[in-house]
Amino acid sequence: MKKNEFAVVLASDNRGILPLSVTVFSLLNTAGPDTFYKVYILSDGIDAGNRSKLEELAAPFDCRLEFIEISNILEEHDFPHTQQWPVPAWGRVFIPELLKEEKGNVLYLDIDVLVCRDLTELFRTDLAGRAVGVVFENFSKPGSHFNERLDMPLSCTGYFNSGVLLMDVDVFRQKGLVRAVLDYAVSYRDRLTCPDQDALNGALCELTAPLHPRWNWHDGLTRRILKNDPAEKFWRGVTPRQAVEAALEPGILHYQGVHKPWRYNWRYEGERYERVMRDAGLLCGPLPGRTPLAVLKKYLYKPVYRMTGNKILKLRERFDEEDRG
Numbered sequence: 009m010k011k012n013e014f015a016v017v018l019a020s021d022n023r024g025i026l027p028l029s030v031t032v033f034s035l036l037n038t039a040g041p042d043t044f045y046k047v048y049i050l051s052d053g054i055d056a057g058n059r060s061k062l063e064e065l066a067a068p069f070d071c072r073l074e075f076i077e078i079s080n081i082l083e084e085h086d087f088p089h090t091q092q093w094p095v096p097a098w099g100r101v102f103i104p105e106l107l108k109e110e111k112g113n114v115l116y117l118d119i120d121v122l123v124c125r126d127l128t129e130l131f132r133t134d135l136a137g138r139a140v141g142v143v144f145e146n147f148s149k150p151g152s153h154f155n156e157r158l159d160m161p162l163s164c165t166g167y168f169n170s171g172v173l174l175m176d177v178d179v180f181r182q183k184g185l186v187r188a189v190l191d192y193a194v195s196y197r198d199r200l201t202c203p204d205q206d207a208l209n210g211a212l213c214e215l216t217a218p219l220h221p222r223w224n225w226h227d228g229l230t231r232r233i234l235k236n237d238p239a240e241k242f243w244r245g246v247t248p249r250q251a252v253e254a255a256l257e258p259g260i261l262h263y264q265g266v267h268k269p270w271r272y273n274w275r276y277e278g279e280r281y282e283r284v285m286r287d288a289g290l291l292c293g294p295l296p297g298r299t300p301l302a303v304l305k306k307y308l309y310k311p312v313y314r315m316t317g318n319k320i321l322k323l324r325e326r327f328d329e330e331d332r333g
Contacts, residue, residue, distance in 0.1 A: 011042040014131045015107065015114045019050035019078070019099035025058045026270055026290065028119040029065055030281070033288035035117075036069040040126040046072045048107060050099035053079050065288065076106055097204045100173060101189050104180035111178055113141075118171035120268060121224075122261040122281055130223050130259060133174060139185055139215040140208075141174035143224035146244055157199050158206055164213035170205040171262045172224035185212065221246045222254040226262045227276035230255045234316050238323055252323045271297035274306040276313055 016035060020028040032047060039045060047066065051059075059075055066073045078099050099106075100116045107114060113131050117123075135141050147166040148155050154167040180186060193200065193207035200206040221229070229244070233251060236243045243251050261280070267273040269281035272295040285291035 012040070012128050012131070013044045013046065014127065015046045015048065015110045016127075017048045017050060017100070017103050017107070017114060017116045018119055019052070019096035020054065020119050021052040021094065021096055022054055022058055024096070024119050025054070025061070027268070029062060029290055030270070030285055030288060031117060031119050031121055031123065032062065032073075033065055033290075034123040034284050035127075036066060036071055037284075037287070038123050038125050038127075039069070039071075040128060043126055043128055044070060044072075046110075047074070049073070049075045050078045050096060050102075050106070051075045052095040052099075053077075078102070078106070100170065101186060101204065101208070103175060104177040105186055107177065112176060114175050114177050116173040116175060117260070118262065118264075120263045121171060122263070122269075122277075122284060123259075124261060124280075125257075125259050127259070130174060130219070133217070133219065135174065135176050135179075135217045137179065138217040139176055139179045139183065139212055141217045141219045141223075142168035142170070143172065143219050143221050144168045144244075144246070147242065154206075154209065157201075158196060158210040158213075160210060160213045165216060165218065167209055168216060169224055169262070169264070170208050171264060172219075172260055173208075174219065174223075179215070183215075185215070188212075220254065220259075221250050222257060222259040224260055224262050225254040225258040226264050227278075228265065230276050230320070231312065231316055233323070234312070234319055238326065248323065249327050252320055252327065255320050256324065271295060272299075272302050272306075273297065274302070274309045276309075276316070 018028060018031060035045060054075065063073060078095060081102055082095055082098060103114060103116060115127065115131065133141050144166040145168060146152060148160065148162045148164050154160055155162060189207050189211040192211040193203065196210060229251065233255060236248065238248050240248065261277055263269045263281065267275055269275055269278045270285065282291065282295060
């Protein structure tokens with residue numbers, strides 16, 4: 009038996025099979041020799057053909073892949089799910105109830121993430137009795153986009169991105185937090201703009217533990233480093249040092265937003281994703297969506313990326329010099 013055995017959960021329907029496959033491959037392909045992943049797929053009607061393809065993709069790796077059907081999981085719950093926020097988006101809320109055999113930390117991942125390294129360090133995070141480890145996007149403050157809208161007190165740390173959640177399922181069960189999130193979603197349904205994420209933030213805001221941003225980093229944040237003042241104490245919920253560390257050595261890259269990396273676009277970390285697609289055998293020709301306008305936009309962004317890279321390296325040198333005293 010391997011020393012490190014961890015449970016990872018993703019959720020999808022047939023429309024998300026390609027990015028789901030890339031994420032699963034990146035997870036398994038970066039596992040260390042002592043790491044064994046139990047990969048649970050919360051399926052909203054994934055058909056037999058697509059299940060077989062995922063099983064074939066995982067077959068060369070020492071892992072366990074299991075599908076859990078959740079198509080009817082919302083029938084008993086009166087809260088918002090739409091085409092934009094479908095059943096798989098809400099699946100993460102039910103993880104402590106669906107994975108009854110699991111204890112302690114369980115990791116949920118969105119299917120638009122890329123795992124860049126073994127996750128043992130992340131799984132061994134001590135949540136100190138909190139329900140969930142998260143990467144914050146913003147700190148609480150008067151007049152924020154979330155404190156008043158979601159009735160989140162200023163004593164809450166801030167607003168987190170729910171694409172990566174390190175969940176202590178024991179705490180969820182002990183405190184009845186699945187029910188708490190569902191009740192919150194119903195009570196605040198008219199205020200939710202990102203329904204599942206807003207509900208998780210509102211219900212769990214006093215029960216969160218901060219994670220290093222390397223565990224949920226996206227290339228938009230890397231570009232934003234150009235605009236930030238290194239003398240500032242925090243950049244959107246993280247320190248400048250943490251931001252530089254995450255940009256240079258991300259653990260999990262999150263390709264949030266409308267420009268997804270499985271189609272040709274200008275994204276800063278797009279080439280990394282494309283390499284993983286090819287390594288997984290999921291891309292044989294050029295990326296779809298390559299048009300003259302898209303090529304031009306990518307070309308125009310190259311100087312910005314060069315400036316970004318140079319600034320990040322200079323910031324790391326600055327922080328290293330500070331450490332040396």
